[in-house]
Amino acid sequence: MRVLLLTSILFTVQCYVSGAQVRVDPLVLIDQGLVRGQKALDGDYSSFLGIPYAQVDTANPFGPSLPAPKFDTIFNASNGDIACPQPRAGSQSLDCLRLNIFVPSRASVNQPLPVFVYIHGGGFRDGYASKDSPTGHNLVAQDIIVVSINYRLGPYGFLCLDIPEVPGNQGLKDQYTALQWVKKNIVHFGGNANHVTIAGESAGAAAVVYQLYADNEKLFNKVIVQSGAPQSPGLLADGDTAAALKLARHLGYVTDDNKKALEFLTNTSSDLVIGAMDATGFNVLPCFEKEFEGVESFIPAKPFALSAPMKVKNTPVLIGTTSCETCGFFSPDPLYIENNLKAYNLSEEELREATEVVKHFYLGDEPVSEATALSLDLFNSDFGFVNPTELAVKQLLSEEAGPIYQYVFSFVSERDGDTAGATHASELKYVFADGYDSFTEDEKTVSDHFTFLWSNFIKYGNPTPESSERVPFTWQPVTSQTRPYVDIDVAATARARFRGPAMAFWELFYKRFGLDAVV
Numbered sequence: 001m002r003v004l005l006l007t008s009i010l011f012t013v014q015c016y017v018s019g020a021q022v023r024v025d026p027l028v029l030i031d032q033g034l035v036r037g038q039k040a041l042d043g044d045y046s047s048f049l050g051i052p053y054a055q056v057d058t059a060n061p062f063g064p065s066l067p068a069p070k071f072d073t074i075f076n077a078s079n080g081d082i083a084c085p086q087p088r089a090g091s092q093s094l095d096c097l098r099l100n101i102f103v104p105s106r107a108s109v110n111q112p113l114p115v116f117v118y119i120h121g122g123g124f125r126d127g128y129a130s131k132d133s134p135t136g137h138n139l140v141a142q143d144i145i146v147v148s149i150n151y152r153l154g155p156y157g158f159l160c161l162d163i164p165e166v167p168g169n170q171g172l173k174d175q176y177t178a179l180q181w182v183k184k185n186i187v188h189f190g191g192n193a194n195h196v197t198i199a200g201e202s203a204g205a206a207a208v209v210y211q212l213y214a215d216n217e218k219l220f221n222k223v224i225v226q227s228g229a230p231q232s233p234g235l236l237a238d239g240d241t242a243a244a245l246k247l248a249r250h251l252g253y254v255t256d257d258n259k260k261a262l263e264f265l266t267n268t269s270s271d272l273v274i275g276a277m278d279a280t281g282f283n284v285l286p287c288f289e290k291e292f293e294g295v296e297s298f299i300p301a302k303p304f305a306l307s308a309p310m311k312v313k314n315t316p317v318l319i320g321t322t323s324c325e326t327c328g329f330f331s332p333d334p335l336y337i338e339n340n341l342k343a344y345n346l347s348e349e350e351l352r353e354a355t356e357v358v359k360h361f362y363l364g365d366e367p368v369s370e371a372t373a374l375s376l377d378l379f380n381s382d383f384g385f386v387n388p389t390e391l392a393v394k395q396l397l398s399e400e401a402g403p404i405y406q407y408v409f410s411f412v413s414e415r416d417g418d419t420a421g422a423t424h425a426s427e428l429k430y431v432f433a434d435g436y437d438s439f440t441e442d443e444k445t446v447s448d449h450f451t452f453l454w455s456n457f458i459k460y461g462n463p464t465p466e467s468s469e470r471v472p473f474t475w476q477p478v479t480s481q482t483r484p485y486v487d488i489d490v491a492a493t494a495r496a497r498f499r500g501p502a503m504a505f506w507e508l509f510y511k512r513f514g515l516d517a518v519v
Contacts, residue, residue: 030185033071045140048101049080053181056094062159062166083128085270086153102146107190114195117147121202125154125284138433142455145191149178154277160239160287168289169298179219197458199224218311225319231388233343239287250276312399316461320407324421325381334368387506391517403477406485408498411446442490
C-alpha cells in the first residue's frame with residue numbers, strides 16, 4: 001500500500017450532492033504529506049490550490065526561503081487566493097510561497113502529461129498565482145497539467161543590498177524554487193517532470209527569460225514569452241544598496257547600517273513596508289548581484305546573457321506582443337519622449353539629440369498633444385515592448401535558441417471599447433479561457449486559436465506541427481534574415497516583420513547612440 005501511495009493518484013470518495021451529481025475529490029501523496037484537491041464541477045479535471053512549495057524565513061523575510069513544510073494531517077488544497085505582500089491585494093501574507101495545480105482526470109504516473117508553469121506579471125510589485133490563470137480550463141482540457149505560482153514581490157522579492165543576507169533577486173529565486181518543487185513532485189499528479197514549459201506575461205515574461213539564462217540546472221524544456229523582455233530599457237540595473245535605509249527612514253527609523261535597517265523592517269508589519277515602497281517610489285527591479293561565497297547568485301555578471309548559453313541552445317521559444325501594448329496610456333506631457341529616453345543614461349547633449357530624432361520619426365513636425373496621442377502610443381509600445389522583443393529575438397538567435405516562433409495579438413473585441421489595437425495583457429483571458437461560456441462567438445474563436453497553438457507548442461515545441469482547418473498554414477520560425485510572425489485575430493494569419501519600419505529605425509537608433517542591445 002505504501003508503494004501504491006507513493007506512485008499513484010489516490011481517490012478518496014466524499015459525496016457532494018448537487019442533484020444527482022457526486023463529486024470525487026482526489027488525494028495525492030507528495031514528499032510533504034497528503035494533499036487533498038477538489039474535483040471540478042465545470043470540467044474533467046481536479047484543482048489543488050495554495051500548496052506551499054517553500055516558506056519565507058520570518059527571521060529574514062527578504063532573503064533565502066526555507067524548505068516547504070511537512071503536513072502532519074491532510075493538507076486541504078482549496079485556497080488559491082493567498083497573495084504575497086503588495087499594494088491593494090485582498091488576502092495577503094508572507095506565508096505566500098504557494099502554487100496551484102490543475103490536473104486532467106486522465107493524468108497518471110503510467111502516462112504522464114506535459115506540464116505548463118505560468119509566472120504572473122505585475123511589474124514585480126503585484127499579482128498572484130490565481131489572478132491571471134484562474135484554471136487554465138481549455139489547456140487542461142487538452143491533457144496539459146497547468147501550474148501557476150506565487151513569488152515574493154516589491155522589497156520582499158527585490159531588495160538588492162550587496163550583502164550576503166540580501167544579495168538580491170529573491171523573487172526570481174522563489175520562482176526557481178517553485179520549479180524545483182514541480183520537478184520533484186509533479187509526477188505524483190501524473191505530470192512529466194521532463195516535459196515542462198514555463199511561460200509568463202509582462203514582468204512574468206521577463207522572468208521567464210531570466211530563468212532561461214540563469215546559471216543553474218535547467219528545469220524546463222520550452223518557454224513562452226508574452227509581452228515582456230529584460231531588454232526593456234531600465235528593467236535590469238545595479239541595485240539600490242540604500243533601499244532598506246530609505247524604507248526604514250520613511251517609517252521613522254534612521255540608521256546608516258543596512259543590517260539594523262533590515263532588522264527593523266523584519267519586525268515591521270508588511271503592510272507598512274509595502275506602504276513605504278509606494279511612498280518612497282522604491283524601484284522594484286531585478287538587479288545585477290554581488291557574488292558571495294556559498295550564496296546563490298541569480299544574475300551575477302554583465303552581460304547577463306552570456307552566463308549560461310548552453311541552457312539557451314536548442315530551446316524552443318514562443319514570443320510576442322500585443323499590437324498596441326500601451327494604447328490609451330498616453331500622457332500629453334511635452335517631455336513624455338525625453339523622460340522615457342532617460343532610461344538609456346545618455347549625456348545631456350545626446351538626450352536632446354535622441355529626443356529630436358524620435359520626435360521626427362513618430363510625430364513628424366507636430367508637437368506632443370492630444371492630436372498626436374496615437375503616435376505617442378505607438379512610440380511607447382515600440383520603446384517598451386515591440387523593440388525589446390526584437391532585441392530578445394536577436395539575442396536568442398545569436399545563442400542558437402530555437403526554433404523561435406513570433407506572434408502578435410491584435411484582436412479587439414466589440415466589448416473592449418474604442419482602442420487602436422490590442423492592449424497590454426488583453427490576450428490573457430483568451431489564453432486561459434477565463435469566462436469562456438460568456439464569450440461572444442468571435443471571442444470564443446480567438447480563445448480557441450490560443451488553445452490550439454499554445455497546446456501544440458507545449459506538447460511538441462511547434463505551434464503548428466501540421467496545417468489544419470483552424471490554422472491553414474505552417475507557422476515558420478524566425479531566422480537571422482527573416483521575421484515571420486502569426487497575427488492572432490479572429491483569423492490567424494501569417495505575416496512578416498511586425499512594425500518593420502519602426503524596428504529598422506530603432507536598430508539605427510541603437511547604432512547611432514552606441515547603445516548595447518545585449519542585457
